Amino acid sequence: MNSPTPRRQVFRLSREQRVAEIMSAAREVFREKGYEDAPLSDIAERAKVVEGSIYRYFENKRDLLVKVIEDWYEGMLADYDLQLAGIRGTRNRLRFMIWRHLSTIHEEPALCNLMFQHLRTGGDYSHTAVHELNREYTRRTLDIIKEGIEAGELREDVPLRLVRDMIYGCTEHRTWAYLRGEGDFDPDATADMIVDLVLSGLERRKPQQPATPDLAERLERAVARLETMTGSAAP
């Protein structure tokens, strides 16, 4: 007969502190092992509680994940506006958003992975706070593009949502390859390339004529006059 497990010392804590401890432990374990491979027992151990206790603060494992990602994401987005406010010009502002996104992935690949793989794919994602944060976040990108259109720098007929999907789809796709170990990537260089691609497209530009329409017009008239003077109309 195994002697009954001696009941371990019970620590009582304020709700906030407990939640914070569990979330912190969970974030670490999730980061290290991913979602499926992170047993709740590991998290409990690191948080110095017993598995069952987690259920006092979180509905279930997935809820815990959602809260963890939410918490992280929220903190991250906090100072975006501030930074963005100091940047002028459509291209620069767009580049900043992309660069910021790439940098984040570069710095926290594991958490990004969880977010893409487990949050976004869950059926309840739409009701998640992360979803709302995300919308808020990408809305800024759309705003930049709208401003660019109003300033006359961008075409007016671009499908906005598609542009957004193109930008974020591209960075994320790039990310998968990175996470999979297919060569690493440099947020700076990549951001440059993406902005360039998005703005300029693939098609070869017709060689840019230096002449402005206005100049061309004057030239046209001058030539016509010359022709009259020399009495030699073109055949």
Added chain:
Amino acid sequence: MNSPTPRRQVFRLSREQRVAEIMSAAREVFREKGYEDAPLSDIAERAKVVEGSIYRYFENKRDLLVKVIEDWYEGMLADYDLQLAGIRGTRNRLRFMIWRHLSTIHEEPALCNLMFQHLRTGGDYSHTAVHELNREYTRRTLDIIKEGIEAGELREDVPLRLVRDMIYGCTEHRTWAYLRGEGDFDPDATADMIVDLVLSGLERRKPQQPATPDLAERLERAVARLETMTGSAAP
């Protein structure tokens, strides 16, 4: 005491047939319930075998999923080349690839979902046949772009991989929104928009000057004549 379960009739089958039956059943169940929510018992039942039997043909649940997706994907890609062969022009060929991708997602959202969510994210994805198929598949897109560059239709300085990521990232991103129920999408219209965006970019084109080479020629001749008239050759 419960009476022992009467052993059910044993059907012996060729390996190929059994594998085919199990894969077929698995594909259905996975399509209906996803991966995590598809108990192996359901698959076994539909395949008319017992759970344990599956392990004679597949290493584990994940292996089964991989094989199922592989099988589906392979069959799908088979006639791509054939169809693509009949299409001319960079824009049209590119559009076809994108349209094909979107259509597939439109027709088999569930399986695509499994592929993106469970295959691609697994650490062993790089060693999967699906990965190889995918590379083969996207290689065609890159080829189209290369041809476009050689034909002088596209810029020479585009980062190829990034273009690929942009195209597929965009379609997939669009897909998530669709699968999540955020408005449905029309492969035809979407393909048009994506091609347009990728080729033309966002920037407003400088208003295309009514070609002036002709004007330049006339100017050249007029000046020459002036010089003759005034007897002042250029130094």
Added chain:
DNA sequence: ACCCGCTAATGAATACAATTCATCATCTGG
């Protein structure tokens, strides 16, 4: 036709992680 071995298929046993729950420990206010 019959036996014998070979292997496919089975049903039950095992392993393991999430979730629930009855019980106990600690705090707080009177």
Added chain:
DNA sequence: CCAGATGATGAATTGTATTCATTAGCGGGT
């Protein structure tokens, strides 16, 4: 200092994937 109230616990429960000893059917040799 006592009595609830509530937090935390460890054990029990559940649901699946995976393993395994055992049996059923087939085919080859006599």
